[in-house]
Amino acid sequence: MHSFGYRLNGLLTFAVTILALMCVIASLSDNLNIPSPSAEIQIMNINWFQKQPKGSDEVSLTMNISADLQSLFTWNTKQVFIFVAAEYETRKNSLNQVSLWDAIIPAKERSKFWIRSSNKYRFVDHGKNLRGKEFNLTLHWHVMPKTGKMFADKIVMSGYSLPEEYI
Amino acid sequence: MGWIGDTVDSIKSIQIRQLLTQAVSLGMIVTSALIIWKALMCITGSESPVVVVLSGSMEPGFKRGDILFLHMSKDPIRAGEIVVFNVDGREIPIVHRVIKVHERQDTGEVDVLTKGDNNYGDDRLLYAQGQQWLHRHHIMGRAVGFLPYVGWVTIIMTEKPIIKYILIGALGLLVITSKD
Numbered sequence: 001m002h003s004f005g006y007r008l009n010g011l012l013t014f015a016v017t018i019l020a021l022m023c024v025i026a027s028l029s030d031n032l033n034i035p036s037p038s039a040e041i042q043i044m045n046i047n048w049f050q051k052q053p054k055g056s057d058e059v060s061l062t063m064n065i066s067a068d069l070q071s072l073f074t075w076n077t078k079q080v081f082i083f084v085a086a087e088y089e090t091r092k093n094s095l096n097q098v099s100l101w102d103a104i105i106p107a108k109e110r111s112k113f114w115i116r117s118s119n120k121y122r123f124v125d126h127g128k129n130l131r132g133k134e135f136n137l138t139l140h141w142h143v144m145p146k147t148g149k150m151f152a153d154k155i156v157m158s159g160y161s162l163p164e165e166y167i
Numbered sequence: 168m169g170w171i172g173d174t175v176d177s178i179k180s181i182q183i184r185q186l187l188t189q190a191v192s193l194g195m196i197v198t199s200a201l202i203i204w205k206a207l208m209c210i211t212g213s214e215s216p217v218v219v220v221l222s223g224s225m226e227p228g229f230k231r232g233d234i235l236f237l238h239m240s241k242d243p244i245r246a247g248e249i250v251v252f253n254v255d256g257r258e259i260p261i262v263h264r265v266i267k268v269h270e271r272q273d274t275g276e277v278d279v280l281t282k283g284d285n286n287y288g289d290d291r292l293l294y295a296q297g298q299q300w301l302h303r304h305h306i307m308g309r310a311v312g313f314l315p316y317v318g319w320v321t322i323i324m325t326e327k328p329i330i331k332y333i334l335i336g337a338l339g340l341l342v343i344t345s346k347d
Contacts, residue, residue: 004170005341023314079228081284083266085246092272097246099266104227104284121289126269126278140247142264144228149312152247 026076027148033074039067039139039155041084047118049130049167057130059123059162063101065139066114072143073108080105081142086123087156088135098123100137132164177344193342213239213308218251219318220262224283225249232319235262237308244268244277244303249310252281255295260307263290269300277303 047060065084072080083102090096100119105111136158143151207216216237220229229235237251244250246268251260266289267280278300282289291299324331 003173027312081228081247081264083247093269094272094275095243095268095270097268099246102266102284106227121266121282142247142249145313147314150249150310154247 023147027145030074030076030143030145030148030151033071035069035071035153037067037069037072037141037155039065039069039157041065041137041139041157043137043160044116046163046167049163051128051166052124055128057125057128059130060118061100061123062116062118063137064114064116065101067112067139069105069111069141070108072141073111076145076148077108078144078146080111081144083140085138085140086135086160087138088133090125090127090129090133092129093126096126097138098125130162131166132162134159134161136160174340174344189342193339196342211236211238211308213237215251215260215307218260218262219321221259221322222283224286225262225264226285228284229262229313230315232316232322234314234318235310236312236314238311239306239308243270243275244279244306244309250279250281251307251310252301252305253307254293254298254301254305257293257295261290261293262310279306 042064043061044064045062047062049057049059052058063084067082069080069082081102081104084100086096086098086100088096099121100123101117102120103115105113136156137160138154138156140154141152145151204216208214210216218235218237220231220233220235223231235249235251244265246265248265249262250265251262253260261281263281263283263286265279266282267278269278271277279302280289280291280300294301324334
């Protein structure tokens, strides 16, 4: 009953159980944090706006993005993935989400920032619906923990629109 | 030395009744593992509730050897979610983030484009030839939880099968020689 193997087995089982329990508690502790992030996005310039050879509208724009996401970070946060998506509705599609820009924030110290960037990914529509289109810019964040459950949420900013004619 | 001697003795002293008990307890271990796996499949609604990250395309979020817990619900797929998808002609599922979604008004069908956080471009190069978008049926689940490092066990076992056999052998020997 008290051989070396049994003791080793008992010790290992106990260690793994405690480790698993600590992971669960660490993940649960994230729920205690109630974040209050803020963000603002301005469209500074429409660089160009045209119809692709294949027939879909494509636009290139420059944005000013400023955000304060410090409250998203807890001791169990490995990184926060953020992205800005243009979201709009067309006659054919009930929802279009096009990611324009994204970034990985590795530490709390860098979670209050200001950046000017043109769209990193192509803003292409699923058709020819972008002229004069009103759309929302949404800042999404995805909190990736050191262990446990992942969290995601967003801030929707509305009232952006594209020009009536191609540039 | 005494330990080896004991082991040999205990193998010699096996009786039929003891052998049966051990066979049953071994069977219990295997079936309970199976029960847990199948129960997880039911709860999460995903074909494979747990996946091991095999590539570095989602670094630094997910590293090779990390484990992801999947959930497959009826909820529509939205940008930013990390989904696990199968591509026709590829055996191993891929875990990447959704960056574009176009959802049809009438049928509710979705066109989805994904990208690995650590990759430079989107995933169109990984899709089947000529495939532009992923659809609902390609997607096996979305990642909801994360556990680091644990997946290394399976990576090591698939890449170095000898370790798997040694481990199974040792465990089998332990079960046979245990005196409970």
